[in-house]
Amino acid sequence: MSSISKKNVDLGAMRKPYSTKQQILLETQLESKNPLKLFDIWFDEIKKCGKIYEPNAVCLATSDKNGRPSARMVLLKAYGDQGFTIFTNYESRKGQEMIQNPNASLLFYWDVFNRQVRIEGRVEKVSEEESVQYFKSRPRASQLSARISQQSKPIDSRDKMVDIYNEEEIKYPNDIPKPHFWGGFTIVPEVYEFWMGQTDRLHDRIRFFKSDDNQKVDGIITKLGEDGWAYQRLQP
């Protein structure tokens, strides 16, 4: 009988060459020096390739008021000048953490493209109107699940959950109102990092942050981007 506790699972040899559509991320060839526009160009390319099941799946990292971090996947539902918006339960672990500590980080990884984008920023609650509007667009089953789930809290069994769901379904034969504890958060980026993996592990990393002039960060002069952003290459 094999017991995982008695052996070390060695993943040391799990290493893939990064060779698909290999590109180098050069400062002179950035498709935009505004990180939101660059994100949009990358995201469009990734969406169009059709090889990634959920290109908008993103890891959201939050932390509590003592700085203890937690991370989970969510679906990005909008992005633009206002920031990057996700929807969830305000009373869930992530919801409470973002209320207590309004700083969060998003991490996209699209393996087919050997690309990663990191975003760090301030968290803002989405307006009630916008949350209602998005809630209305969701399938009925998702609306019901959002209503009955006390997300992140324990429950006795799946059967109990299904019973509560069925009772709620009977209560609302027509429109299902958005519960007060459910809605959106927008992460307003302060820092972006675009990463492109290279087979020789000399990966490309370009970090953008808000700045209107050239300054030295960690001894290296930053380059001016567009629309109030500056950028630097980071070592891999």
Ligand SMILES: Cc1cc2nc3c(=O)[nH]c(=O)nc-3n(C[C@H](O)[C@H](O)[C@H](O)COP(=O)(O)O)c2cc1C
């Ligand atoms: C691909 C994927 C997408 C998800 N999208 C969402 C989402 O948009 N909103 C959400 O609340 N949970 C989403 N979840 C579930 C979360 O990962 C998580 O289990 C849940 O939100 C509870 O997290 P918390 O206890 O840290 O608050 C998703 C999970 C996966 C794997």
